[in-house]
Amino acid sequence: MSDAARHEALIDALGAELTPVRRLxxxxxxxxxxxxxVAVIAVALFVRYGAGTMLHRWSAAPDLGLAACGAxxxxxxxxxxxFVLAVPGRSIRWAWLPVPSALVWxxxxxxxxxxxxxxxxxxxxxxxANDCLIFIVSFSIPLSGLMIWLLRRxxxxxxxxxxxxxxxxxxxxxxxxLEICHNFDAAASDLLMHAVAIxxxxxxxxxxGGRLLLKG
Amino acid sequence: MAAAQAGDQRAYxxxxxxxxxxxxxxxxxxxxxxxxxxxxxxxTLLTVHRVRHTFDPSRSYDAWLSAIAAxxxxxxxxxxGRREHREVHDEFAMDTHADREDASTGTxxxxxxxxxxxxxxxxxxxxREAVEQLGLKERxxxxxxxxxxxxxxxxxxxxxxxxxxxxxxxxxxx
Numbered sequence: 001m002s003d004a005a006r007h008e009a010l011i012d013a014l015g016a017e018l019t020p021v022r023r024l025x026x027x028x029x030x031x032x033x034x035x036x037x038v039a040v041i042a043v044a045l046f047v048r049y050g051a052g053t054m055l056h057r058w059s060a061a062p063d064l065g066l067a068a069c070g071a072x073x074x075x076x077x078x079x080x081x082x083f084v085l086a087v088p089g090r091s092i093r094w095a096w097l098p099v100p101s102a103l104v105w106x107x108x109x110x111x112x113x114x115x116x117x118x119x120x121x122x123x124x125x126x127x128x129a130n131d132c133l134i135f136i137v138s139f140s141i142p143l144s145g146l147m148i149w150l151l152r153r154x155x156x157x158x159x160x161x162x163x164x165x166x167x168x169x170x171x172x173x174x175x176x177x178l179e180i181c182h183n184f185d186a187a188a189s190d191l192l193m194h195a196v197a198i199x200x201x202x203x204x205x206x207x208x209g210g211r212l213l214l215k216g
Numbered sequence: 217m218a219a220a221q222a223g224d225q226r227a228y229x230x231x232x233x234x235x236x237x238x239x240x241x242x243x244x245x246x247x248x249x250x251x252x253x254x255x256x257x258x259x260t261l262l263t264v265h266r267v268r269h270t271f272d273p274s275r276s277y278d279a280w281l282s283a284i285a286a287x288x289x290x291x292x293x294x295x296x297g298r299r300e301h302r303e304v305h306d307e308f309a310m311d312t313h314a315d316r317e318d319a320s321t322g323t324x325x326x327x328x329x330x331x332x333x334x335x336x337x338x339x340x341x342x343x344r345e346a347v348e349q350l351g352l353k354e355r356x357x358x359x360x361x362x363x364x365x366x367x368x369x370x371x372x373x374x375x376x377x378x379x380x381x382x383x384x385x386x387x388x389x390x
Contacts, residue, residue, distance in 0.1 A: 003254040010258060011232045014265045020223035021269035087270050088287075089280035155267035157287040 024154055027083035027090075034079050034147055038173045041139070045180040054180055063108045064179075070105025071176045074098050078169035082147065082162050086154035086213075095161055098168055105172065109191055132178060136197035139174035140167070144205055148212050156213045163209025167202035174201070218273035231277075232261060238278060239285040246289035252296070259288040335385050336378075343378035346371050 024030075058065035078098035084090050147166045156162040175194060220228035236257055243256040263284050271280050336347055349360035350371065357368045364371065 003257075006254065007236055007257055007261070008233070010261055011229050014232065014261065015225045015229040018220065018223060018225050018228050021221050023221055023272070024270050026272070087272070087280075088267070088283040089275065090283075153269075155263075155270045155284070157283055 024087070027087060028080060030150060030154075031076075031080040031083045034083075034143075034150060034169075035076060035173075037146060038075065038143065038177070042177055042180060045177060049181040051180070054182075057182075063111050067105055067108035068176060068179045070101050070103075070108055071172045071179070073101035074105050074172035075169050075176055077101055078165045078172060079147065082151065082165035082169060083154070085158060085162050085165065086151045086156040088155050088157055092158070092161075095165065098165065098172075102168065102172070105175075106195075109194065130193065132182070133193045133197045133200075135178050136171060136174040136194065137200060139177055140170040140197075140201040143170035143173055144201070144209065148209055151213055159213040160206055160210040162213055163205045164202055166209055167205030168198075170205070171198040171201040217268070217271050217277050221268060221271065221273075232264070235261070235264070235281055238281060242282045242285040243289040243292075246286055246293065248289050248292060252292060256285065256289045256292055259292065260285045263288060331386065332382070335382050338385075339378050339381060342366075342370075342374045343381065346374035347378045347382075350375050 054068075058068070081094045081097045084094045085092070144166050147169065148163075151162060151166070175198065217227075217231050220231055239257045239260045240253045243253050243260075244250075248256055260281075264281065267284070271277065336344060339347065345364055345366075346360070349355050349364060350357070355363070357371060360371055361368045366374075
């Protein structure tokens with residue numbers, strides 16, 4: 001069979017089994033869906049813990065507030081970028097979208113180590129810092145899983161890059177959620193644990209998510 | 217494509233037929249060899265079919281298709297790269313592991329087997345049975361005796377006679 005005839009045969013076969021499809025929603029609408037789930041968890045945490053501690057920390061140390069804002073914006077922009085990149089033909093430049101806010105988040109968190117401690121707030125020891133690690137990782141896993149499941153309905157042509165963004169979005173979302181119930185001043189050990197947790201989440205996503213996003 | 221998403225088969229086959237040239241051009245640009253271009257076309261068409269719901273009619277169809285074609289082209293180049301890495305280059309293989317037999321050997325062997333099969337068919341029933349059971353199916357004397365209902369002595373004699381007949385016949389022919 002010649003190549004042209006092969007293509008024609010395939011096209012006829014594909015045409016014969018054509019069924020109407022429901023078009024994918026625009027990336028921003030899909031990102032909004034995922035963020036809504038995060039928002040529901042946030043509301044639940046606010047109901048449980050209240051906003052008092054968080055606001056007290058922020059007023060005593062504005063850099064923590066800045067870091068938290070960075071994390072929230074990173075979660076939003078990374079989620080949007082990964083949903084956009086999962087659609088064929090969209091520019092790879094979208095991957096840069098969460099970078100500025102991620103820099104603010106990481107930079108402001110790092111600066112927290114340099115300033116004086118908030119009076120009256122306990123400084124985290126290494127054992128308690130472990131809880132942060134567990135919190136971030138255990139929230140990131142279902143959030144990443146949900147996003148990968150949503151992304152699989154699209155067509156991520158760059159699975160590893162998309163998976164890195166998924167990891168970044170879920171780690172940032174988890175860190176933002178942690179902020180609500182984080183009753184400690186930032187300390188080097190704590191920040192280290194945050195960094196370990198985020199690297200773990202992003203790394204695991206890059207390693208596994210790439211494969212999970214690939215559909216034959 | 218927007219019509220195809222709604223289930224219009226004619227629009228779909230038309231847009232796919234029109235897509236072949238662009239897919240080939242994209243694959244060529246990615247560095248795919250001319251003889252492998254059509255494999256990229258096939259893979260891309262299959263992917264397009266699977267992910268046709270991701271096309272947004274408010275955006276460019278060509279950009280959407282090109283991205284998929286470029287991906288499939290890269291996949292093909294990678295899989296070829298892996299295969300070449302794993303497989304020994306032909307010339308090298310010829311030098312070190314050249315075939316011991318030429319191409320006609322297989323045919324000759326087949327012809328011989330055919331002659332033997334015909335010769336076996338012309339044997340008297342008792343002898344043929346012995347050859348089939350003991351020689352071809354490699355059964356033991358006891359098993360063959362059980363299946364044929366003959367005693368082992370008779371089977372041995374029949375096999376012996378059969379082999380003699382076959383030897384005479386085949387040698388006589390060649």
